[in-house]
Amino acid sequence: MKYYRRFLPFLKPYLPRMLAAAGLVAVVALINLVLIRLVGRLWDVVTVQRNETEMNHLLALFLLLVLAQGIFSVGHGYLAAWISQHLTADFRRHVFRHLQSLSLGFFAKRRTGELLSRLMNDIGVIQNIATDTPIDLAKQAVTLIGGIAFLLVTNWQLCVLILLLLPALVLVAKFFGRRLKRLSTAIQDRTATLSTIIEEVLSGIRVVKSFVRTSWEEARFAATLNAAVRVALKRAVVMAVFVPTITLLTFAAGAAVLWYGGRQVIQGQVSPGDLFAFVLFAGILIGPFGAAARVFAQIKEAQGAMQRVFEILDTQPEVSDGPDAQDLPPVRGQMRLQHVSFQYDSRQVILHDVSLEANPGEVVALVGPTGAGKTTVINLLHRFYDPSGGAITVDGHDLRHVRLDSWYRQVALVPQETVLFGGTILDNIRYGREDATEADVLAASEAALADEFITRLPDGYQTVVGEKGVNLSGGQRQRIAIARAILKNPRVLLLDEATSALDTESERLVQQALDRLMAGRTTFVVAHRLTTVQKAHRIIVLDKGAVVESGTHAELIERRGLYHYLATLRQTEDELRSA
Numbered sequence: 001m002k003y004y005r006r007f008l009p010f011l012k013p014y015l016p017r018m019l020a021a022a023g024l025v026a027v028v029a030l031i032n033l034v035l036i037r038l039v040g041r042l043w044d045v046v047t048v049q050r051n052e053t054e055m056n057h058l059l060a061l062f063l064l065l066v067l068a069q070g071i072f073s074v075g076h077g078y079l080a081a082w083i084s085q086h087l088t089a090d091f092r093r094h095v096f097r098h099l100q101s102l103s104l105g106f107f108a109k110r111r112t113g114e115l116l117s118r119l120m121n122d123i124g125v126i127q128n129i130a131t132d133t134p135i136d137l138a139k140q141a142v143t144l145i146g147g148i149a150f151l152l153v154t155n156w157q158l159c160v161l162i163l164l165l166l167p168a169l170v171l172v173a174k175f176f177g178r179r180l181k182r183l184s185t186a187i188q189d190r191t192a193t194l195s196t197i198i199e200e201v202l203s204g205i206r207v208v209k210s211f212v213r214t215s216w217e218e219a220r221f222a223a224t225l226n227a228a229v230r231v232a233l234k235r236a237v238v239m240a241v242f243v244p245t246i247t248l249l250t251f252a253a254g255a256a257v258l259w260y261g262g263r264q265v266i267q268g269q270v271s272p273g274d275l276f277a278f279v280l281f282a283g284i285l286i287g288p289f290g291a292a293a294r295v296f297a298q299i300k301e302a303q304g305a306m307q308r309v310f311e312i313l314d315t316q317p318e319v320s321d322g323p324d325a326q327d328l329p330p331v332r333g334q335m336r337l338q339h340v341s342f343q344y345d346s347r348q349v350i351l352h353d354v355s356l357e358a359n360p361g362e363v364v365a366l367v368g369p370t371g372a373g374k375t376t377v378i379n380l381l382h383r384f385y386d387p388s389g390g391a392i393t394v395d396g397h398d399l400r401h402v403r404l405d406s407w408y409r410q411v412a413l414v415p416q417e418t419v420l421f422g423g424t425i426l427d428n429i430r431y432g433r434e435d436a437t438e439a440d441v442l443a444a445s446e447a448a449l450a451d452e453f454i455t456r457l458p459d460g461y462q463t464v465v466g467e468k469g470v471n472l473s474g475g476q477r478q479r480i481a482i483a484r485a486i487l488k489n490p491r492v493l494l495l496d497e498a499t500s501a502l503d504t505e506s507e508r509l510v511q512q513a514l515d516r517l518m519a520g521r522t523t524f525v526v527a528h529r530l531t532t533v534q535k536a537h538r539i540i541v542l543d544k545g546a547v548v549e550s551g552t553h554a555e556l557i558e559r560r561g562l563y564h565y566l567a568t569l570r571q572t573e574d575e576l577r578s579a
C-alpha cells in the first residue's frame with residue numbers, strides 16, 4: 001500500500017478532472033438504476049394496468065434517459081482517456097529524468113532492456129490502476145449502493161439473502177487474488193528478460209552473426225518465451241477457474257431470489273413488475289462483485305509494477321551536487337589527482353594511491369596493460385565516479401565541491417565508440433552545444449576535417465544518421481565526435497583513443513583532427529597509438545591500478561621498464577599494420 005500512497009502526488013494535479021470523470025460515470029450508473037426501475041414500472045403498466053398512454057409516456061422517458069446516458073458516457077470516456085494519457089506521460093517523464101540523473105555505477109549494474117521494460121511495461125500497468133480503476137470503482141459504488149438501497153426498500157428479506165453471499169465472494173476473490181499476483185509478477189519478470197534479450201541481440205547483432213550464435217540466441221529466446229507462455233497459461237487457468245466460480249455463486253443467488261420472490265408474486269404480496277425489477281437489480285449487482293475481484297487482481301498486479309518503478313526512483317545518484325556545491329568558474333585546466341584510490345564495489349580496489357598532474361594545455365598520455373585502470377582514471381577525471389580516497393582537483397577546486405553541471409560544461413569526453421543519435425548530422429554535431437548556430441557547426445566540422453565528407457553526402461548536413469539513416473565509416477564517425485567536442489570548446493579533454501585500426505588515410509585525418517582539438521587544452525588520452533604517446537608532454541604508465549612510471553617518451557624508453565616493453569610491442573604492431 002505504501003507505493004500507492006507515494007503515487008498520490010502524481011495524481012494530485014488530475015484530481016479535479018478525475019472527480020469530474022467519476023461524477024459523470026456515477027451519473028451513467030445512476031441512470032442505469034432508474035432505467036431498471038422504469039422497466040419494472042413498464043412491466044406492471046403493460047401486464048397489470050394495461051394502460052397504453054402511460055406506457056407511451058414511460059417509453060418516451062426511457063428513450064430520453066438512454067440518450068442522456070449516452071452523452072454522459074462520451075464525456076466520461078474522453079475525460080478518462082485524457083487523464084490516463086497525461087498522467088502516464090508525466091510519470092514516465094519523471095522516471096526518465098531520474099534515470100538520467102543516476103550515476104554511471106547504476107547503469108553498469110543494470111541491463112538496458114530491463115530498465116526499458118520498467119519504463120514502458122510497468123508504467124503501462126500502473127496507468128490502468130491509477131486512472132481506470134478509481135473511475136470504475138465510482139461506477140460500481142453507485143450501482144452497489146443504489147442497487148442495495150432499492151432491494152432493501154422493496155424486499156429486505158430477499159436483500160439479506162443476497163448480501164449473505166457477499167463474504168463468500170470476497171473470500172473466493174482473495175484466494176484467487178493471491179495466486180494471480182504471484183503469477184503476474186512472474187509474467188512481468190519474464191517479459192523483462194525477453195526485452196533484455198531482444199535489446200542485447202539487436203544491439204550486438206554483428207557479434208551474434210559473426211560468432212554464428214543466431215541459433216543459440218534463438219534457443220535462448222525460445223526458452224524464455226516458453227517459460228513466459230507456461231506462466232501465462234498458469235495464470236490463464238487460475239483466471240479461467242476464478243471467473244466461473246464467481247459467476248456460479250452469483251447465479252445461485254439469482255435462482256434463490258427467483259424462488260423466494262416468485263412465491264411472493266404468486267401469493268399476491270409483490271407485483272410482477274417489482275419482482276422483475278428486483279431480479280434485474282440483483283443481476284446488475286454481479287457487476288460490482290465481479291469488479292471487486294477484477295480490481296483486486298489489478299491492484300496486486302500493479303503492486304509488483306510499482307515496486308519495480310519506485311526502486312528506480314528510490315535509487316539516489318552516487319555522484320551528485322552536495323548542499324554546499326559551488327559553481328565552478330571558467331578554469332584554466334590544471335588537473336591533479338592526489339593519492340587517489342578507488343573501488344567500483346567493495347570487492348576489489350581498482351586504483352591504489354594514484355597521483356598525477358596536468359598543467360593547462362598539456363597532453364598527458366595514459367598507457368598500460370589492459371585492466372590497468374586507464375578508463376577508470378578517465379571516469380574519475382570526468383567525475384562519473386567519486387574517488388574512494390584522495391582528491392581530484394581542477395585549478396585547485398575539489399571536484400566533489402563544485403556543481404556537476406558547471407564542471408561538465410568545461411570538460412569533454414571523446415569515447416572510443418562514437419555514439420550518434422537518431423537525427424541529422426547537423427543535430428549530432430550540435431549535440432556539443434545546444435545554442436550553436438549553423439555557422440558554428442560548420443566551423444567545428446571544418447576544423448574536425450569532417451566538412452569534406454559531409455558535403456559529399458546526398459543531403460549534406462541534413463543527412464539522417466543512425467536508424468534508417470546513412471551508415472558512416474569508423475573514421476567519419478570519429479571526426480563527427482571530434483567536431484562535436486570542438487563545438488563544446490572544453491578546457492579539459494578526455495580522450496579514449498579508438499583501438500580499432502583505421503586505414504592509413506582515415507587515420508591521418510582523424511589524427512590531424514584530434515591534434516586541432518587538443519591544441520591549447522589540457523588533455524588526458526588513453527593512448528593506443530605510438531604517435532599520440534610520443535607527442536604527449538607526459539606519459540603515465542599504469543599497472544594493476546598504480547602509477548609505475550612517468551616521464552617523456554625518451555625518458556621512459558631509457559628506463560627500459562614496462563613502458564619500453566609496451567612501446568616495443570606497439571611499434572611492432574604499427575609496423576605490421578602499415579606494412
Ligand SMILES: Nc1ncnc2c1ncn2[C@@H]1O[C@H](COP(=O)(O)OP(=O)(O)OP(=O)(O)O)[C@@H](O)[C@H]1O
Nearest residue numbers: 108344345350368369370371372373374375376377
Ligand atoms: N563498472 C565496473 N564495476 C566493477 N569493476 C569494474 C568496472 N569497470 C571496470 N572495472 C574493473 O576495473 C579494472 C580497471 O578497468 P579499466 O577499464 O579502468 O582498465 P583499462 O586500463 O582501461 O583497460 P583496457 O585497456 O582494457 O580498457 C578492471 O579490473 C575492471 O574489471
